[in-house]
Amino acid sequence: MAEQRFRVWFGDNAASEEQLRRIEEIEVTQEMDAFWEAQLRMVLCLDANGAWLHWPGETSEPFSRVRVELDIGNGRFAALIDGPLVSIDADLDSQPGRSTATLVVRDDSAFLNRDEETEPPFEHRKASDIATELFGRFTEIGNTRIDATESTPETTTRRGTVLQFLRELATANDRHAYVLPGDQPGASIGCFLADPVDAADLPPLVLIGNGRNLANATVMQDPEGGERTQAQVLRVDDQGVTSFETSAADLGLMRNLPALPVDLTPRRLLNPAENTREDPTAAATARARRRGYVYKLTSQVIPGCYGGLLMPYQKVRVDAGATPYSGDYLITKVVHHITPSLYTQQLEAKTDSMSEISGAAVAQALGGGLQLSVSASGGIF
Incomplete structure (x- = not known):
């Protein structure tokens, strides 16, 4: 894989080589339904008279624009964040090499x-x-x-x-x-x-075998997740009742096996605070979809082994071997960690269902020709 590069813009000007050298670390946190935030940690030092050199507050006004871009090795820079500078945090020490200033940047939703x-x-x-x-x-x-x-x-x-x-x-x-x-x-x-229907044009994340690029994967199941959402609204015009009921299975699952069997899926009433429209269909659908994401994945990409740039609101394929956890996931959070020598991605993702696995697939994963008939429902992580 080609070398990964980053660049930073302060306002309309690209950061100079001197400014880039003083950046020790950049961490960009991108999260679904939340502010995206970047923290740029820059080194400070004292001159002979005890004055701080390179203090970023001298040139960076509040709500001035900062943009961070990354080239993952394909020759194209993509923006990780673009927005206002919302604060400058200082960590000061009289000893050499221990003082830093951290620029905190948020996306333009600020x-x-x-x-x-x-x-x-x-x-x-x-x-x-x-x-x-x-x-x-x-x-x-x-x-x-x-x-x-x-x-x-x-x-x-x-x-x-x-x-x-x-x-x-x-x-x-x-x-x-x-x-x-x-x-x-x-x-x-x-x-x-809305949540995307199709997977993004991203390489698969592979946990085991050839092309492995994923490490430390954890899959957790929400014990309260999955439901049939029911809503009822009293119509003002004729005093009748409009009812609607749906579930993640009705809306279309990402895999071929539901998280819970139909007879074990609990029925929940739409919260009155959400049930304020004459037609409850949209609110009930939104609640059923949110509660349908039963499985949560947390993992990290092995540095230098993945040719894609992950971001929330995208679907990506995860191959976890012959387990029901392989399949598409919706990315909910990515933390991009950039230093002059290393780039890493940590991710959180979710899915609403499991993948069916055959006995042949299990036998192949075990390295033999044994044919088994299994029903797998546990985790290996």
């Missing part, structure tokens, strides 16, 4: 979370149309990706920041509201999207 306000209700408006309007109010958002919604409630009221309101709309409509770095600095992408 601009959407500044002012809490109320505004006149949106009447008979689709959530996707509202999201398009709200993203358009910010110059930092250069483009949008919006999945259309169908419901047009009589009124939708905003109270709080724009980001809080967008996330409330997203939760009620089986969507996620977030901001991605754009291809150009200062032109981020506002997203109002």
